[in-house]
Amino acid sequence: MKADMLLQHDLASAASEAARAEAMGLDGFLVTETKNDPFLSLALAADATSEIEIGTSIAIALARTPMTTAVTSYDLQRLSNGRLVLGLGSQIRPHITNRYGMPWSKPAARMREYVCAMRAIWDCWQHGTKLDFRGDFYTHTLMTPMFDPGPVPSGNPKVLLAAVGALMTGVAGEVADGLICHPLSSVEYLRAHTLPAVEAGRKRSGREAVDFEVAGMVMVATGRNEAELQKAIEGTRRQIAFYASTPAYRPVLEQHGWGDLQQELNALSKRGDWEAMGRCITDDVLHTFAVVAEPEQAGALVRRRFDGLLDRVSLSLPYEVDDELAANVLVGVRAAR
Numbered sequence: 001m002k003a004d005m006l007l008q009h010d011l012a013s014a015a016s017e018a019a020r021a022e023a024m025g026l027d028g029f030l031v032t033e034t035k036n037d038p039f040l041s042l043a044l045a046a047d048a049t050s051e052i053e054i055g056t057s058i059a060i061a062l063a064r065t066p067m068t069t070a071v072t073s074y075d076l077q078r079l080s081n082g083r084l085v086l087g088l089g090s091q092i093r094p095h096i097t098n099r100y101g102m103p104w105s106k107p108a109a110r111m112r113e114y115v116c117a118m119r120a121i122w123d124c125w126q127h128g129t130k131l132d133f134r135g136d137f138y139t140h141t142l143m144t145p146m147f148d149p150g151p152v153p154s155g156n157p158k159v160l161l162a163a164v165g166a167l168m169t170g171v172a173g174e175v176a177d178g179l180i181c182h183p184l185s186s187v188e189y190l191r192a193h194t195l196p197a198v199e200a201g202r203k204r205s206g207r208e209a210v211d212f213e214v215a216g217m218v219m220v221a222t223g224r225n226e227a228e229l230q231k232a233i234e235g236t237r238r239q240i241a242f243y244a245s246t247p248a249y250r251p252v253l254e255q256h257g258w259g260d261l262q263q264e265l266n267a268l269s270k271r272g273d274w275e276a277m278g279r280c281i282t283d284d285v286l287h288t289f290a291v292v293a294e295p296e297q298a299g300a301l302v303r304r305r306f307d308g309l310l311d312r313v314s315l316s317l318p319y320e321v322d323d324e325l326a327a328n329v330l331v332g333v334r335a336a337r
């Protein structure tokens with residue numbers, strides 16, 4: 001099981017954090033897309049490292065066109081000598097339409113086409129194939145020598161898709177090199193829904209023999225003393241409540257008989273009552289979706305819970321935590337057997 005460190009601060013610290021992750025023997029350094037452009041951070045990380053994989057977890061695909069993502073990711077693949085893991089996610093309608101001003105429709109079908117369009121663009125650059133991609137959502141038919149960056153010796157970046165529902169998870173199996181599981185993913189949901197949907201997608205596309213990675217962001221509540229641990233638990237309850245208030249994640253709750261909790265949390269979220277939302281997360285819910293443990297045991301418990309289900313993990317730590325503590329948990333994941 002690979003262990004990946006997420007950028008904990010802003011892009012100014014990306015180079016030093018990536019170098020530290022590499023020095024600790026971790027497998028990947030990942031950047032999420034929230035307040036900063038993830039690709040800028042990865043450019044700094046690529047320049048500061050030589051072996052560790054660098055990646056997005058995730059970049060918002062539908063806020064960009066396939067061409068813009070293809071260009072940026074190819075630059076990073078070249079800059080990192082082939083170490084890029086391109087993690088893409090669709091986001092949800094309000095963010096795509098109201099925050100980014102981009103179109104929204106049939107997200108699973110659009111993401112399938114998005115990845116196929118990127119691969120067509122890369123094939124043009126890598127092998128000189130005429131660019132002639134015509135889909136329902138994207139058309140790319142023009143590539144002149146001035147705009148062709150030429151082949152990357154290491155080949156195309158790996159593409160991982162973030163998914164929760166069966167449709168998007170199946171798309172990952174069909175066209176991607178891996179899947180990124182949402183933090184609100186229980187062992188039971190992974191076994192009953194996620195992995196079967198991946199395999200169904202791989203079978204539909206005849207890609208059963210192609211290497212495929214399943215990555216997960218795992219919520220961990222930990223602290224060096226009782227006060228830190230309680231603060232971590234409170235933060236994790238609030239984060240679970242935030243995720244669970246979204247209708248798209250209701251099926252995960254229904255797997256455990258908690259479907260009504262989604263409606264309750266959604267109503268509270270519309271009132272902005274975030275504290276009450278956190279109080280709705282019982283101990284059963286907390287321990288189903290998060291590993292709660294002291295730092296010395298947390299890494300081993302993450303590995304034990306997800307061994308055989310996830311190929312690589314990063315940590316979702318929705319509370320204030322110092323870099324050393326987070327890194328030591330990841331080292332514990334790699335060291336555990």
